[in-house]
Amino acid sequence: MGQGQPDTRSRIQGAATALFRRNGYSGTGLKRIATEADAPFGSIYHFFPGGKQQLAEETIRTSGGEYGRMVLALLESVADPVESVTHAFEAAAHDIAANDYADACPIATVALEVASTNEVLRVATADVFEEWVGAGEQWFGRWVTDPNSARSLACSMIMMLEGAFVLSRASRDPEPLRVAGRSMAELLRASLERPVGD
Amino acid sequence: MGQGQPDTRSRIQGAATALFRRNGYSGTGLKRIATEADAPFGSIYHFFPGGKQQLAEETIRTSGGEYGRMVLALLESVADPVESVTHAFEAAAHDIAANDYADACPIATVALEVASTNEVLRVATADVFEEWVGAGEQWFGRWVTDPNSARSLACSMIMMLEGAFVLSRASRDPEPLRVAGRSMAELLRASLERPVGD
DNA sequence: GTCTATATATCGATAGAC
DNA sequence: GTCTATCGATATATAGAC
Structure with a gap:
């Protein structure tokens, strides 16, 4: 099954991922997902008997995992850590302008x-964020010896990225992502110059 | 009219602000707003003939302006800038836990x-963010002489705050806000020690 | 200005023919 | 496993009595 059109279940997942990412959970109807996936409406409940919530939980965990691996691969594509962080935010700035400020963080x-309204989906998003922070902590840990500093840098990088996505999408301007990249590079530089926290 | 219960229009605005803040735009129905405001449904269209969009635009601009002034007042309540930033994020961490991770950024x-679906509301949010960055730029400008640095710090502080709100609400944990505060304090310290960018 | 009733559309979800 | 018809609930929005 490696070559042809993806199967129905995959197309539904893909359409749901794209629509939740751009328009959110409440803003995305199952009818619209079926249409974009070119699938009959009933197939959603055939493959996802738990309905909208089950579909959303799967897309959060799947697309969250993929996005985390993609960002990590981007970071690992440059040897020097400060240059790597700068390059990653620069890539994000370029990408968000190229996709017309529609596709930023998938979750x-x-x-x-859902943070205050749906506990199942809230936990799914929390798990994904924790996965990202853990991966970033390991990556920063290659250069920053203090574990607390490595985790703080990872957490800050993800927060800076999320905040920059909010401002960039709202203003239709990639500049916030560039500012975020410079700030993160500076934070990392400071950590490298001062190995143990003061 | 300074003493008694707020008038109908104000109650509708207040209920809309709280609900949009917690549950978002698509997740908030006008019926629910009328109920929480203790106002008849028809009054919404009496005071906001433009319907849901007009009501949302007003709440974005009004609550956005108030929130910005609140944060600025918080920053100005402490003389030393580094201590002030630390204190502000610490206050945010305390507040979000106290309100059960429901009330963070109002917009x-x-x-x-709405970034990809409603241009009127997107512009309203962009205007509010730009207002916040401008105010932060002026505040940082009292200690950071380079205008570019002052604006970068302001933008970074808002992005860090927004990103921390996302992680704190999802994980029901105030720690991301504390990490954000320490990182912002460090960024500011670096700017103060090195007055002109390298 | 206040409030109710209703119109029209769409929501998530289900049933059942094929 | 595919697809359509439809359910009941809810959405935004409007009309009109009071």
């Missing part, structure tokens, strides 16, 4: 929507 | 929801 919009 | 959820 942030849903995360804010 | 971020809506901003992400």
Whole structure:
């Protein structure tokens, strides 16, 4: 099954991922997902008997995992850590302008929507964020010996990225992502110059 | 009219602000707003003939302005800038835990929801963010002489705050806000020690 | 200005023919 | 496993009595 059109279940997942990412959870209807996936409406409940919530939980965990691996691969593509961080934010700035400020973080919009209203989906988003922070902590740990500093840098990088996505999408301007990249590079530089926290 | 219960229009605005903040734009129905405001449904269209969009635009601009002034007042309540930033994020960490991770940024959820779907509301959120960055730029400008640095610090502080809100709400943990505060304090310290960018 | 009733559309979800 | 018809609930929005 490696070559042809993806199967129905995959197309539904893909359409749901794209729509939740751009329009959020409440803003995305199952009918629209079926249409974009070119699948009959009933197939959604055939493959996802838990309905909208099950579909959303799967897309959060799947697309969250993929996005985390993509960012990590981007970071690992440059040897010097400070240059790597700068390059990653620069790539994000370029990408968000190229996709017309539509496709940024795959789960942030849903995360804010469901934080106070849907415990199952809230936990799914929290798990993804924790996965990202853990991966970033390991990556920074290659250069920053203090474990607390490595985790703080990872957490800050993800927060800076999420905040920059909010401002960039709202203003239709890649500049916030560039500012975020310079700030993160400076934070990392400071950590490298001062190995143990003062 | 300074003493008694707020008038109907104000109650509708207040209920809309709280609901949009917690549950987002698509997740909030006008019926629910009328109920929480203890106002008849028809009054919404009496005071906001433009319907849901007009009501949302007013709440974005009004609550966005108030929130910005609140944060600025918080920053100005402490003389030393580094201590002030630390104190502000610490206050945010305390507040978000106290309100059960429901009330964070009044416009971020809506901003992400409407960025690709509603141009009127997108512009409203962009205007508010720009207002915040401008105010922060002026505040940082009291200690950081380079204008570019002052604006970068302001933009970074808002991005860090927004990103920390996403992670704190999702994980129901105030720690991301504390990490954000320490990182921002460090960024500011670096700017103060090195007055002109390298 | 206040409030109710209703119109029209769409929501998530289900049933059942094929 | 595919697809359509439809359910009941809810959405935004409007009309009109009071």
